[in-house]
Amino acid sequence: MISSLVLFIILTFHSVAAVPPYGQCGGQGYAGSTQCDPGYVCVKLNDWYSQCQPGGNTPTPVPTTSTPVTTPTVTPTTTSSTPTGTAGPPAPSIPAGTLTRLTNFGTNPSNVGIFVYKPTSVKVNPGLLLALHGCGGTAQQYFSGSGFRQLADQRGFMIIYGSAANDMNCWDVTGANSLTHDGGGDSRALASAVRYALSNWGVNPDKVFVTGTSSGAMMTNVMAGVYPDLIKGGAVFAGVAMGCLSRGNAPVFPADPCAAGQVSRTAQQWGDRVRQAYPGYTGPYPKMQLWHGTSDPVLNYTNLNEEVKQWTNIHAYSQTATTTSSGVPRQNWSKSVYGSGLVEGYTGQGSGHGLPESGTEASAIDFFGL
Structure with missing residues (x-):
């Protein structure tokens, strides 16, 4: 193992x-x-x-506060919480410029660690980014090893970094509870943290987004599919379609058929997997940005096409791109836009599993409008 x-x-x-x-x-x-x-x-x-x-x-x-921020428990509901709409700086109890552990934020069935970063120049009614590490990682590692913190400093949005506690620090993207709206597991814990931010920090409910790498990318698809009432957009860096992985959350040998690129379903089947996660939901689904390298040795590049099938079906788009641009955002990358632009796919020629590559994070933040 x-x-x-x-x-x-x-x-x-x-x-x-x-x-x-x-x-x-x-x-x-x-x-x-x-x-x-x-x-x-x-x-x-x-x-x-x-x-x-x-x-x-x-x-x-990694700067962290010596004492976790403890706040009253919020009881989650099945719909997005209404923000308080504070007129002053949000989350006054959260120190600015440091990574702070948040406790007592709501239901947390799988003991997920929640850490928040509030930049010194945070906006009033700021946007919120949920950032998720890959297998073997931590919130602290993703905080220091990706460019999202620097972008938050520049643009004034807040970040919640999740830290998985089980399966070699891999996110639960296969369990029935985690794949069901308010069913439990890691997705419920992350949703609790988002709901807490909406209720207590004056976060703009129209600017709540999620991103992640590898296992965190898989969880990005899960959060977008299971909690479309909370999440407005996702950026998936080297992931697989929601519901694709089948042999547990941690890596296995031989590789899971999904990871090996051996799972192919119709767009309708992939879309149904998302719709089944929240039966009865009739609202809009998040816009999605999907990134994958052609030389990824861990998650086969064919998974990008399966993700495109899933999210174009959700948005009732054709699987044929409306526009394709080369050299965006870097020389070896190409960008494909689907339908009216709520789905984007990025192919990195020769890129491996080490995403996001330096500088590509800004493309995701631009896509979100943060």
């Missing part, structure tokens, strides 16, 4: 002299460059993953 986990988070990069910011630069089974771009150094995060981070030769400390 350990070897499977190692395989699951190996990143593939072009053969270049230096690794770009936040790329992999070491770890068990890694054979690429260990030299980072100028201004970055290779930091060991664990035995199987080292990453290029800014600064000295020790990990950049």
